[in-house]
Amino acid sequence: MSVLHPYYPTNLTLPGYIPNSRSVTELIGAWLVALSIITVVTFAWLSPNNKLTLTERLITLWFVTCGFIHIVFEGHFIFNHNTLVSLTDFISQEWKEYAKSDSRYLHSDPFVLTIETITSCIWGPLCLFIAYATANRFPSCHVWTALMCFAHVYGDALYYATTIIQGCPDSRPEVLYFWVYFIGLNALWLIIPIALLTRSIITINAAMVRTDDDKGYKKNI
Numbered sequence: 001m002s003v004l005h006p007y008y009p010t011n012l013t014l015p016g017y018i019p020n021s022r023s024v025t026e027l028i029g030a031w032l033v034a035l036s037i038i039t040v041v042t043f044a045w046l047s048p049n050n051k052l053t054l055t056e057r058l059i060t061l062w063f064v065t066c067g068f069i070h071i072v073f074e075g076h077f078i079f080n081h082n083t084l085v086s087l088t089d090f091i092s093q094e095w096k097e098y099a100k101s102d103s104r105y106l107h108s109d110p111f112v113l114t115i116e117t118i119t120s121c122i123w124g125p126l127c128l129f130i131a132y133a134t135a136n137r138f139p140s141c142h143v144w145t146a147l148m149c150f151a152h153v154y155g156d157a158l159y160y161a162t163t164i165i166q167g168c169p170d171s172r173p174e175v176l177y178f179w180v181y182f183i184g185l186n187a188l189w190l191i192i193p194i195a196l197l198t199r200s201i202i203t204i205n206a207a208m209v210r211t212d213d214d215k216g217y218k219k220n221i
């Protein structure tokens with residue numbers, strides 16, 4: 001007998017599924033608390049450095065937050081994707097709530113599993129390194145930032161496209177699940193990385209122009 005569940009498509013089979021015992025308010029509230037703690041800890045870490053601008057502090061916070069999400073939250077998915085539907089720990093319930101917007105996370109969709117593995121194992125640690133590099137104004141931080149932001153944009157675009165071209169069959173149509181969870185939350189990893197990528201490209205280009213000027217090279221584009 002199939003177990004009733006709140007996920008789309010409605011004929012999706014999820015053996016061993018156990019409903020969440022936590023309310024949506026509790027699950028969203030936990031995220032807000034976690035993000036608040038990350039913000040306070042990051043700004044406390046950066047506070048002794050008076051040379052950093054507010055923009056640099058916010059960029060550092062962004063990459064610390066990304067690193068935390070990629071390693072802890074998405075890492076949890078990688079290690080538990082086969083049994084996620086039956087787990088009742090807090091992070092698993094967070095995933096089961098989010099999966100109402102994209103049920104691919106509950107049946108180990110190959111694309112989602114692949115992109116999340118790369119994100120957690122490679123991009124997560126790199127985000128933390130970029131946060132450190134930004135906080136310490138490493139000369140290479142713009143190169144790493146550009147690489148990471150391009151990866152975020154590319155991965156997020158694929159994440160959207162691979163389900164949108166099918167009509168989003170894995171997402172519930174309600175505003176909270178489709179527009180807030182699926183579209184809204186994931187759009188952050190398009191909008192912010194595009195802005196940071198543009199900033200880094202402009203900075204790198206300006207540095208190259210100065211180098212060319214010093215060497216007397218002819219200016220082109």
